[in-house]
Amino acid sequence: MKRNENREGIKGMANPGRYGIERVSYWLMRITGLGLLAYLIGHIYETSSILNGKSVWDSMLQLTQTTQGHIILTLVIGMCVFHTANGIRLMFAHGGFGVGKPTRPDYPYIPNSQNMKNKLCIYASIGVAALAMMYGLSVLFGE
């Protein structure tokens, strides 16, 4: 009989609480990645309408130039900026940069890898994404 491994499961993996902002960024990275992939597929489908002439392109354009379309695009801008900014931080970290230096552990054992630099970068990524979304809103709705 296969033993129940008592895995925390998707609920535990996707729960961004309990472990601070680093776990939130892990969660956001996943969600934004999936969202961007969905958008990429949609975007390629949408732009391919150009092959069917001006009228089809114009009607597709009309379909996306709605309030919902603009809101979706604004979300995409935010996801894209966060995924990029956080991705760059992660690439550095994965190479061993900015994760602190090994030291002799001492009580209360604050881990060096969970340092202020990384936390600030995560907050900055969220902040820049929010700014980009505001800019996007102004361009999209300000026409």
Next chain:
Amino acid sequence: MRESIIMKIHYGTALGAVVLVAVHVLFRITMMSYGDSLQYENVIANYKFVPYAIMLELILVLLSVHGFNGLRVILIELKQGRSYEKAVTYGCLAAMAILIAYGSRTILMTSMGMT
């Protein structure tokens, strides 16, 4: 393929895409107003500008590889098993190839004036 090679491709495609997508977006907002840049004639002109078409093709390849490898990573972390993982890997590869082929067809035909 060794996982480290796949992941190096993952990082490389990410870096390439960041630069090119930035140019792609700037094309939409710097040349003329965002709305005008999406007009049929202007978009067609964009496609016919060969360096831009090549850039679009590159973005398509880079993002498809990055995106579907990301999806593969998420899926193999969710569930394990030989046949499942094989299906995920080949499924993602196939989806990637289809998306690239479909997007390339648009880029190629439009840039050659076959609209």
Next chain:
Amino acid sequence: MAEEQSPTEASSKTVTLRIAKSNPEHDSASQFAEFKVPYERWTTVLDAILDVKKHMDHSVAVRYSCRQASCGSCGMKINGRPGLACFTKISELNSDVVTVEPMNNYPIVRDLVVDLEGMFSTHKKMKPFIINEESEVTANTKEFLQTPEQVEEYIQFSNCIKCGLCNSACPTMATDSSFLGPQALTQAYRYVADNRDKGKNERLKIIDESHGIWRCHFAGSCSQVCPKGVDPAMGIQMLRGYLLGFKK
């Protein structure tokens, strides 16, 4: 012999201790048993559980040994986060209810006791020993000398007590049963970073597979729960630096 003082008389504060009880041999459902337990500022969660065992329900299964965060036996989920019961004070949880459950990502033996065998086997897979042909002690060999700086490179990671908390907090471990896990990967780094060791390439090969080091996404939960300051997240990223070519 001095008569034992009733704990309830000695303390004015009480906490509700909820203990997850289950026995997979009979059925897999877990039920919570609730106990009102007196506590002081210094009372640990393990003290409270042992109090329950002694005075209220001796059937509660719990594994412990040193009571001072050295043996790594009493890892469990305390109010939803993995921690050592002997290293977590009730007073610092700031809650009237303390819920203890077995750690996730390990099979349950009974109640709060989990089977750590899976972690031990991935640990062994990392070849947790110095690989060096000259390490055999013979009549002519001397011990390897290291500078304090060389020791600093790995000493932090050698503090691991194999409690398994990191594997329980890891988001990849939550769904990936083939993942090597932060404990094992950090131990791989502990030996790779040791200048006496010559087994780097062997170990890098072991961790460079589809459920190896690349399944770590630097969420850092492992480091946040590690009771010994090992900082597995740091070790893993440093180790990945070798595979990415940033370190030689």
